[in-house]
Amino acid sequence: xxxxxxxxxxxxxxxxxxxxxxxxxxxxxxxxxxxxxxxxxxxxxxxxxxxxxxxxxxxxxxxxxxxxxxxxxxxxxxxxxxxxxxxxxxxxxxxxxxxxxxxxxxxxxxxxxxxxxxxxxxxxxxxxxxxxxxxxxxxxxxxxxxxxxxxxxxxxxxxxxxxxxxxxxxxxxxxxxxxxxxxxxxxxxxxxxxxxxxxxxxxxxxxxxxxxxxxxxxxxxxxxxxxxxxxxxxxxxxxxxxxxxxxxxxxxxxxxxxxxxxxxxxxxxxxxxxx
Amino acid sequence: xxxxxxxxxxxxxxxxxxxxxxxxxxxxxxxxxxxxxxxxxxxxxxxxxxxxxxxxxxxxxxxxxxxxxxxxxxxxxxxxxxxxxxxxxxxxxxxxxxxxxxxxxxxxxxxxxxxxxxxxxxxxxxxxxxxxxxxxxxxxxxxxxxx
Amino acid sequence: xxxxxxxxxxxxxxxxxxxxxxxxxxxxxxxxxxxxxxxxxxxxxxxxxxxxxxxxxxxxxxxxxxxxxxxxxxxxxxxxxxxxxxxxxxxxxxxxxxxxxxxxxxxxxxxxxxxxxxxxx
Numbered sequence: 094x095x096x097x098x099x100x101x102x103x104x105x106x107x108x109x110x111x112x113x114x115x116x117x118x119x120x121x122x123x124x125x126x127x128x129x130x131x132x133x134x135x136x137x138x139x140x141x142x143x144x145x146x147x148x149x150x151x152x153x154x155x156x157x158x159x160x161x162x163x164x165x166x167x168x169x170x171x172x173x174x175x176x177x178x179x180x181x182x183x184x185x186x187x188x189x190x191x192x193x194x195x196x197x198x199x200x201x202x203x204x205x206x207x208x209x210x211x212x213x214x215x216x217x218x219x220x221x222x223x224x225x226x227x228x229x230x231x232x233x234x235x236x237x238x239x240x241x242x243x244x245x246x247x248x249x250x251x252x253x254x255x256x257x258x259x260x261x262x263x264x265x266x267x268x269x270x271x272x273x274x275x276x277x278x279x280x281x282x283x284x285x286x287x288x289x290x291x292x293x294x295x296x297x298x299x300x301x302x303x304x305x306x307x308x309x310x311x312x313x314x315x316x317x318x319x320x321x322x323x324x325x326x327x328x329x330x331x332x333x334x335x336x337x338x339x340x341x342x343x344x345x346x347x348x349x350x351x352x353x354x355x356x357x358x359x360x361x362x363x364x365x366x367x368x
Numbered sequence: 369x370x371x372x373x374x375x376x377x378x379x380x381x382x383x384x385x386x387x388x389x390x391x392x393x394x395x396x397x398x399x400x401x402x403x404x405x406x407x408x409x410x411x412x413x414x415x416x417x418x419x420x421x422x423x424x425x426x427x428x429x430x431x432x433x434x435x436x437x438x439x440x441x442x443x444x445x446x447x448x449x450x451x452x453x454x455x456x457x458x459x460x461x462x463x464x465x466x467x468x469x470x471x472x473x474x475x476x477x478x479x480x481x482x483x484x485x486x487x488x489x490x491x492x493x494x495x496x497x498x499x500x501x502x503x504x505x506x507x508x509x510x511x512x513x514x515x
Numbered sequence: 516x517x518x519x520x521x522x523x524x525x526x527x528x529x530x531x532x533x534x535x536x537x538x539x540x541x542x543x544x545x546x547x548x549x550x551x552x553x554x555x556x557x558x559x560x561x562x563x564x565x566x567x568x569x570x571x572x573x574x575x576x577x578x579x580x581x582x583x584x585x586x587x588x589x590x591x592x593x594x595x596x597x598x599x600x601x602x603x604x605x606x607x608x609x610x611x612x613x614x615x616x617x618x619x620x621x622x623x624x625x626x627x628x629x630x631x632x633x634x635x636x
Contacts, residue, residue, distance in 0.1 A: 109375065111372045111373070111375065112372070117375075164388075167387075167388045167389065168388040168389055169388070189377065190377075191377055191378070191379045191383065191387070192377065192378055192379060192383070193377055194374030194375060194376050194377055195374055195375045195377045196372060196374045196375075197372075201374075201377065202374040240474065240475070240476070241474060242474060243474065243476050244474040244475060244476055244477055245474065247476075247477055257387070257388070257390070259383055259384045259387065259394065259397065259398070260600060261383075262378060262379035262380060262381075262382070262383025262384065262387065263378070263379075263380055263381050263383060263384065263600050263601055264599075264600040264601070264603070265378065265603045266603050267600075292516050293516045296516035296519055296520060297516065297519055298519055298596075298599060299599075300519075302519055302520075302522075302523050302596075303596070303599075303600060305397050305400070305401075305462070306393065306397065306462055306465055306466055306485075307390075307393060307394040307397040307398075308391070308393035308394060308397075308483065308485040309387075309390045309391075309393075309394045311483030311484070311485060312390060312391055312394075312483060312485075312486070313390075314481070314483070316477060316481070317477030317478075317479070317481025317482075317483070318477065319474070319477075319481075319483045319484055321483065321484070321485060322471055322472065322474060322483070322484040323474075325465060325466050325467070325468050325471055326468050326471075326474075328466055328467065328468070328523075329467050329468040331516075331520055332467065332520060332524060335516075335517050335520040335521070335524075336524075381601065401597065404590070404593050405594070405597070407590070408590045408593070408594060411586065411590060415583075415622065415626050418626075418629075419625065419626050419629040422566070422570075422629065422633065423629055423632065423633065426563045429563050429566070430563055433563075449541065449545070452537065452541070456530075456533070456534045456537075456538075459530050459534070460530075460531075460534065463527050463530065463531070466527075505546070505549075506545070506546075509545050509546055509549075510545065
């Protein structure tokens with residue numbers, strides 16, 4: 094296989110410049126691409142060689158920061174995580190993520206998204222403030238307890254699930270699969286006691302109950318977080334709390350200290366003699 | 369610096385139907401919604417027929433039945449029966465899955481990722497199979513006119 | 516939070532009830548051949564005589580009123596959910612909810628009066 098072979102790929106990018114006041118329009122660029130080149134590599138090539146006014150977000154280039162979400166051939170992907178070769182076409186259409194306001198070109202406004210994420214209190218809430226302020230030891234959490242919510246902690250807050258969700262497309266007040274899945278991640282965490290604070294926020298018409306299990310969020314999630322599963326488990330929790338079914342377990346307490354203290358290692362000698 | 373107002377970018381109702389190449393469950397969701405609204409429209413007409421026409425006596429009822437035994441209306445009734453079968457069985461699947469019963473357990477994600485709806489796809493296909501069988505049964509009764 | 520949870524739970528419960536009651540209604544109205552195979556003989560349920568005979572029995576009036584109640588709740592709540600997914604303004608939401616509630620009560624009152632009135636005719 095000739096790894097040096099390059100093809101000319103047409104990138105059709107949706108341009109929109111608010112300062113020029115024009116309507117959004119498509120602009121085509123021709124990018125030489127080879128094996129292993131991602132869409133983000135193509136965009137950087139455009140910015141460096143063809144048109145330096147193109148705007149897009151990028152940071153880690155390895156699918157962990159969640160900056161480069163965009164619509165590639167009508168499906169939301171992370172640009173750094175998507176090979177040009179996987180489309181089997183020499184024509185790619187790039188548009189900004191839908192269901193978010195567009196600032197410029199491929200850059201969308203994520204501030205409302207983060208505000209909704211903050212509104213579900215994405216941190217561990219407990220009633221014993223003394224232990225939270227001055228921790229003495231770790232909280233006890235078994236491996237099984239961790240596995241029950243570990244999958245949902247991998248969220249990188251890229252916003253792709255909200256672009257895929259059909260409810261988010263029309264309902265501007267819907268919290269979105271990301272916030273609801275993170276609400277479940279904190280409610281299912283056995284260290285947390287914050288259900289009474291979070292449930293009135295998500296248990297409303299424009300919260301959990303407008304999710305109708307289209308499953309597009311889980312299908313498009315680039316990290317396999319499966320927000321649809323988290324939302325259905327959240328519904329189950331809401332129903333069982335409202336009906337009073339099921340045992341309500343108290344939040345995890347401090348793990349007991351081991352009976353035999355491990356011997357302390359001696360402090361190593363300074364390598365630089367102090368005068 | 370001049371404040372830039374971001375341009376709204378919602379897909380709107382179009383985003384319910386044509387938003388990209390998604391898999392089966394998204395289209396089952398939109399079909400559930402369409403069949404529900406269709407049955408609601410049929411219900412209003414059906415209530416008018418069975419209340420106003422029934423209470424006015426035999427002549428009105430029989431002429432209404434003759435009017436409605438037109439093949440056009442028979443096909444419409446068959447479509448409503450199909451819509452009801454789909455909505456009911458898909459609804460049963462949704463009740464089970466929305467309460468977490470037919471969904472997979474959370475496991476740490478290992479590439480290639482498979483979401484829990486895809487893992488339970490055999491159940492969805494079984495329910496669609498039952499829907500097809502019932503559609504055939506109703507087809508024989510409505511269109512072919514019985515055995 | 517409890518109010519919305521109960522609304523959704525009632526949607527599910529009425530859904531299951533409809534699947535049963537409407538299933539009986541469908542089978543009775545349309546699948547006479549299958550029923551005849553099982554030995555139950557109904558003579559052409561849509562004809563006037565069969566319908567009048569059924570409307571004199573209290574059990575059928577009861578079933579029809581129950582079916583009407585669950586169907587109206589399920590359908591109008593579903594319609595309300597679809598409409599609320601399109602309108603973010605709180606005032607529109609209140610107006611829509613009240614309109615649907617009024618419509619539902621009027622339709623239920625009229626359409627349950629008819630089987631009861633026909634019971635005695």
